[in-house]
Amino acid sequence: MISVFVEKESIKGNIVEIREKQDINHLKNSFRMKAGDKLRVVDGEFEYMCRIIEVEKKEILAEIEERIEDRYSTEAEIDIAQGLLKNDKMDLTIQKLTEIGINRIIPMVTERTVVKVKEKKAKWDVVSKEALKQCQGVKLVDITAPQRLKDIAFESYDLVLLPYECAEGTRITDILDRCEEKPGRVLYLIGPEGGFSEKEVEFLVDRGAKVISLGRRILRAETAAIVAGGILVNELG
Secondary structure, X not given: OXXXXXXXXXEEOOEEEEOOHHHHHHHHHHOOOOOOXXXXXXXXXXXXXXXXXXXXXXXXXXXXXXXXXXXXXXXXXXXXXXXXXXXXXXXXXXXXXXXXXXXXXXXXXXXXXXXXXXXXXXXXXHHHHHHHHHHOOOOOOEEOOOEEHHHOOHHHOOEEEEEOOOOOOOOHHHHHHHOOOOOOEXXXXXXXXXXXXXXXXXXXXXOOOEEEOOOOOOOOHHHHHHHHHHHHHHXXX
């Protein structure tokens, strides 16, 4: 079913007001939707099964027929601190992490970060929202402003994982099996294209990060982010 994301303010009683130009264009011209057609709407907390009642040039109105609790988010909050990547790679990473159900993406500045980004890019939210519609998710991914490694609040997590190309043997599932209780908040860290320096690895281990392996092959940063995230979502979802 075709999905649209709206802000909560756009839901008034049992009526949804769709006013974003891009959404109106897609619904009217790409999907040829008209009064009477079914539409799925999400607001970051709930999903709504709706019926379109009015299609105008600058507004589409839909009537809510059913409100459904979020069935798609994971029980555990799984966050990633991702070393900043070049434009297309960062966009791809955000898109795929949204699709698999990551809770928060922290763009991270490290010693080997090449990309010079000091502020959050508006495009990141756009990429994430479009991915959310495609994958039938409900909750928006929280993409933060770029942070330095030393400024991340590691103490707020039950478990911190560090996939590292020099690690041997220990996998994500090995660490989870050793946990006495299922962790509620998990952070995993992926370095930029050049990876983490030895000094940064030592810094993270000192703060309780568990060094793990993602297999025998050395993965690209964007691949490692998706693989590790997928394992965590599967194990903790």
